[in-house]
Amino acid sequence: NAGVMQNPRHLVRRRGQEARLRCSPMKGHSHVYWYRQLPEEGLKFMVYLQKENIIDESGMPKERFSAEFPKEGPSILRIQQVVRGDSAAYFCASSPPSHLGEQYFGPGTRLTVT
Amino acid sequence: AQRVTQPEKLLSVFKGAPVELKCNYSYSGSPELFWYVQYSRQRLQLLLRHISRESIKGFTADLNKGETSFHLKKPFAQEEDSAMYYCALRGTGANNLFFGTGTRLTVIP
Numbered sequence: 001n002a003g004v005m006q007n008p009r010h011l012v013r014r015r016g017q018e019a020r021l022r023c024s025p026m027k028g029h030s031h032v033y034w035y036r037q038l039p040e041e042g043l044k045f046m047v048y049l050q051k052e053n054i055i056d057e058s059g060m061p062k063e064r065f066s067a068e069f070p071k072e073g074p075s076i077l078r079i080q081q082v083v084r085g086d087s088a089a090y091f092c093a094s095s096p097p098s099h100l101g102e103q104y105f106g107p108g109t110r111l112t113v114t
Numbered sequence: 115a116q117r118v119t120q121p122e123k124l125l126s127v128f129k130g131a132p133v134e135l136k137c138n139y140s141y142s143g144s145p146e147l148f149w150y151v152q153y154s155r156q157r158l159q160l161l162l163r164h165i166s167r168e169s170i171k172g173f174t175a176d177l178n179k180g181e182t183s184f185h186l187k188k189p190f191a192q193e194e195d196s197a198m199y200y201c202a203l204r205g206t207g208a209n210n211l212f213f214g215t216g217t218r219l220t221v222i223p
Contacts, residue, residue, distance in 0.1 A: 033211075035211075035213075042213035043158075043200070043213040045212065048209040101146050101204040101211065102163065105150075106157060107157045
């Protein structure tokens, strides 16, 4: 099992561009979570998805951020019109249906907005 | 509101010395507590969870509901224990984990 995969590992965008971050969960895991880590802070929950459904997006900023987990393919976190404050490490995690707290993390995508 | 506090950003101990990483939480119900670890150039991984009551790599953590703490302990630190440690909480019925800000442990040879 390859584990949770994220790509790209590093992403540089200019202000105003769009950022797309991808996450492939572990095999057999149907639950995906996105977290953001700002410098000197802990991981902050953004959104929780199951296949084709957003279950909890209480941690997502109201504007410019969206997430999806289609029937086929990876989960996508999309940030439109990026600003410098979006620079952070974005982590994806997945869990099996029976152990929601036991989350397996990807290596993260480090987004830098110039 | 839930809160996880790790009061020490940095902690250094000598090899063979005992180590304790502190974690205090605030939550009105009965949470599930976890310790996650991130070794250098590796991904964040689960170290242990309180309901398992197990020892992983010599580490243990006991949930103290009276003191609302979940401190991580190891009697004899090893150099390979040097890493970033995060305490995390999952509320009753919650989908996500709530993380502390982490403690960087350095074990001095």
